[in-house]
Amino acid sequence: EADIYxxxxxxxxxxGKKITLECSQTMGHDKMYWYQQDPGMELHLIHYSYGVxxxxxxxxxxxxxxxxxxxxxxxxxxxxxRPSHTSQYLCAxxxxxxxxxxxxxxxxxxxxxx
Amino acid sequence: xxxxxxxSGPLSVPEGAIASLNCTYSDRGSQSFFWYRQYxxxxxxxxxxxxxxxxxxxxxxxxxxxxxxxxxxLLIRDSQPSDSATxxxxxxxxxxxxxxxxxxxxxxxxxxEL
Numbered sequence: 051e052a053d054i055y056x057x058x059x060x061x062x063x064x065x066g067k068k069i070t071l072e073c074s075q076t077m078g079h080d081k082m083y084w085y086q087q088d089p090g091m092e093l094h095l096i097h098y099s100y101g102v103x104x105x106x107x108x109x110x111x112x113x114x115x116x117x118x119x120x121x122x123x124x125x126x127x128x129x130x131x132r133p134s135h136t137s138q139y140l141c142a143x144x145x146x147x148x149x150x151x152x153x154x155x156x157x158x159x160x161x162x163x164x
Numbered sequence: 165x166x167x168x169x170x171x172s173g174p175l176s177v178p179e180g181a182i183a184s185l186n187c188t189y190s191d192r193g194s195q196s197f198f199w200y201r202q203y204x205x206x207x208x209x210x211x212x213x214x215x216x217x218x219x220x221x222x223x224x225x226x227x228x229x230x231x232x233x234x235x236x237x238l239l240i241r242d243s244q245p246s247d248s249a250t251x252x253x254x255x256x257x258x259x260x261x262x263x264x265x266x267x268x269x270x271x272x273x274x275x276x277e278l
Contacts, residue, residue, distance in 0.1 A: 083265075092270040093208070093252070140207050152198050153266055155207040
């Protein structure tokens, strides 16, 4: 049973549209992350947050933006989608526990921009 | 040099054999290490974590850590076709300004053949 939820699971959208990918977790985790992954390729961190009102850019430059108004919610927005944004987007979360820093991943959103 | 390095594979092993997956990392200060399994088109799933030098066993899986050599490995005993997936090594590293984040390797593709 997933404790971190991503919607939609699949999205096909036209160029120039604004989209928001949703991510919510019920574990009370302070830390949340967005990764981008092309098929068969490595994970790239694009955004992360250490708590409410905290957001940072990741290792890979991205035209997307994020917000963290509530602990459990970390949406990612693309103001104007382009075909180059076609990819899988994975959300993850973790706790500050010193004994365990593993991430729990959501099931992902596969985005196709046509 | 990448922060976390893995052989991309594919690593092919016969059913019932031991699969050995290897990972090296660059940050000597890293304290926790993780192995994730990712099936094609799915999100990563945490299967093992290890903090102390030596071996940690969980069912058919054994993680091995050698901090002096900056090396972590995953052994899968009695390999099954269902083990065929990409295995991601992840290392918890401190980031500038405080906090920490997982850095992922590119993954090793494992194929278990009948």
